[in-house]
Amino acid sequence: MENLSRRGVLSLGVALGLVSVADSAKAWAWPAADSVAGTGTGADPEYVWDSATDPLMAALLKNGQVPSVNSAMAGWVNNGDPLPSGFPAELTAHLRQVNRLPSWADRAKLTRAADFNRRRDTYLFMLYGLGSGIMSTVIPREARSVYWSAGGADMQDRAAKTFTFGYDLSELRAFEPTGQFIVTANKTRLVHAAVRHLLPQLQQWKSGADQDIPISAADILVTFHSLGTYVHSKLIEWKIPFPAEDQEAFLHSWQVALHLLGVPDEYIPKTWAAAQAQSKQVLTPILAPTTEGIKLAEELLSLTAQVDLGVTRGFQNEFVRYVLSDEVGDWLGLRRDYVAAALVRTAWPTYIKFREGLSPIMPGTFYMMDQFVRALAMLFLNKGSSGTTTPITIPTGNRPT
Ligand code: HEM
Structure with missing residues (x-):
C-alpha cells in the first residue's frame, strides 16, 4: 500500500472537510476524558x-x-x-x-x-x-x-x-x-x-x-x-x-x-x-489507494451504473470527486468528464439552496439533480422497501480464490 506524504495528508483532510490541520502523530493521544465513559485505561485501540x-x-x-x-x-x-x-x-x-x-x-x-x-x-x-x-x-x-x-x-x-x-x-x-x-x-x-x-x-x-x-x-x-x-x-x-x-x-x-x-x-x-x-x-x-480498493470502487460505481440514475457515469465520477476530492478520484482512476465536473460544482449547491428554501430561484438543472438523488435513494432503498432485508450471515470462509 502506498504511503501519503504529509503534505498530501494535509490537503486531503482539508478537502474532505474532516480536519483543519491533520496531525500524523502515531501514538494514541486521544483523551478518554472526551469519551462517553469519561475515563479509560489509555490503551491504544489499535491493539483492542x-x-x-x-x-x-x-x-x-x-x-x-x-x-x-x-x-x-x-x-x-x-x-x-x-x-x-x-x-x-x-x-x-x-x-x-x-x-x-x-x-x-x-x-x-x-x-x-x-x-x-x-x-x-x-x-x-x-x-x-x-x-x-x-x-x-x-x-x-x-x-x-x-x-x-x-x-x-x-x-x-x-x-x-x-x-x-x-x-x-x-x-x-x-x-x-x-x-x-x-x-x-x-x-x-x-x-x-x-x-x-x-x-x-x-x-x-x-x-x-x-x-x-x-x-x-x-x-x-x-x-x-x-x-x-x-x-x-x-x-x-x-x-x-x-x-x-x-x-x-x-x-x-x-x-x-x-x-x-x-x-x-x-x-x-x-x-x-x-x-x-x-x-x-x-x-x-x-487514507491511501490499494489494488483491492481500486477494484472495489469500480465494482461499486458500476452497480449504480446498472440502474438509470438519470446521469452519466462521468457525472457520477465527478460527483465522487466533488465530495471526496480530486486526489481520491485520481487514486481510484475515475475518468474525468470536465463538462459534468463544471455542472456538479454549480448545480449541486444551487439545488441545495432551492430545496432548503434558501433561494427562491429554481435552477434549470433541478429535475436532473432530483432524479439523480431519488434514483440513488431508491437503489439503496430497494431492499428495505420490499420489506425483506438481506439477512446478515456469519461467513465460514474467505473469498474463494
Ligand atoms: C461485515 C458494518 C467496520 C470489515 C459487516 C456487516 C455490516 C458491517 C452491517 C454485515 C454485512 C455483511 O456481511 O457484509 C460495519 C460498520 C462498521 C464496520 C457499521 C463501523 C462503524 C468494519 C471495519 C472493517 C470491516 C473497520 C475492516 C477493517 C468487514 C468485513 C465483513 C463485514 C470483512 C464481512 C463481509 C463478509 O461477509 O465476508 N460490517 N462494519 N467492518 N465488515 Fe464491517
Whole structure:
C-alpha cells in the first residue's frame, strides 16, 4: 500500500472537510476524558479487538457450528425477539449480556435521530452512498478485508447487507422492541468476530496486512468517522440547516451503534468536537489507494451504473470527486468528464439552496439533480422497501480464490 506524504495528508483532510490541520502523530493521544465513559485505561485501540466475542466465535467456527447458528439466526430479527433456541448455550449466554442498549442510551435522542434520518434522507443517501461508500475503498485495511472476505466476491449482496445496518438504524423504532437495530448490530459484531478468525488464515490477506488480526477497535472508529463524522461535516459545509438537537441526536445514534459493535466506551467520542479530533488522528493520515480498493470502487460505481440514475457515469465520477476530492478520484482512476465536473460544482449547491428554501430561484438543472438523488435513494432503498432485508450471515470462509 502506498504511503501519503504529509503534505498530501494535509490537503486531503482539508478537502474532505474532516480536519483543519491533520496531525500524523502515531501514538494514541486521544483523551478518554472526551469519551462517553469519561475515563479509560489509555490503551491504544489499535491493539483492542473484541475479547468478549472473538474467542467464542473462533470456537464456533472450529467446531463447525456456524451453519446451524446461521439457520437459527434467520428467525431472530426484532429487538424484542427471544434469543433463538437453536443457539449454543455459550452464544446465548454472551448475547444475554450484550443484546441490549447501554445504560447511558437516551431513548428520546434516539427517536430524534431516527426522525432526523428521515427528514434528511436525501443528503444522507448521497453522502453515505457516494461519499462514505467510496471512501471505504481508500481506507486500506477496510478495502483489503472487504475484498478478501467471503462477501468481497459479491459486492451487490454485500452492499445490500451493509445497507441493512443503515436502514435498521434509521427506522423510527430502531431501538424499540419492534425495531431491529440492536439485533442487526449484534449480528454484525458476530460477523466481525468471524472475520478476525478467518482472514489471518488467508495468505493473500496476510501478505499485504500491517496487522495480525483485522478489525481492531481503532479500525471500527476509522469507519465510523468515514460515515458519521464525515456526513456531519459535509452537512455543515453544505449549510444544510442542522439544529444542535439534531446534531446531538445524530451523534448519539452512532455512539450507541459503536457500543453495540463492541467498541469500548472509553473510545467513543462524547461530542462532535471530540469526534473530529479523533478522526484527525485515526482516519485522515491513513487514507491511501490499494489494488483491492481500486477494484472495489469500480465494482461499486458500476452497480449504480446498472440502474438509470438519470446521469452519466462521468457525472457520477465527478460527483465522487466533488465530495471526496480530486486526489481520491485520481487514486481510484475515475475518468474525468470536465463538462459534468463544471455542472456538479454549480448545480449541486444551487439545488441545495432551492430545496432548503434558501433561494427562491429554481435552477434549470433541478429535475436532473432530483432524479439523480431519488434514483440513488431508491437503489439503496430497494431492499428495505420490499420489506425483506438481506439477512446478515456469519461467513465460514474467505473469498474463494
Ligand atoms: C461485515 C458494518 C467496520 C470489515 C459487516 C456487516 C455490516 C458491517 C452491517 C454485515 C454485512 C455483511 O456481511 O457484509 C460495519 C460498520 C462498521 C464496520 C457499521 C463501523 C462503524 C468494519 C471495519 C472493517 C470491516 C473497520 C475492516 C477493517 C468487514 C468485513 C465483513 C463485514 C470483512 C464481512 C463481509 C463478509 O461477509 O465476508 N460490517 N462494519 N467492518 N465488515 Fe464491517
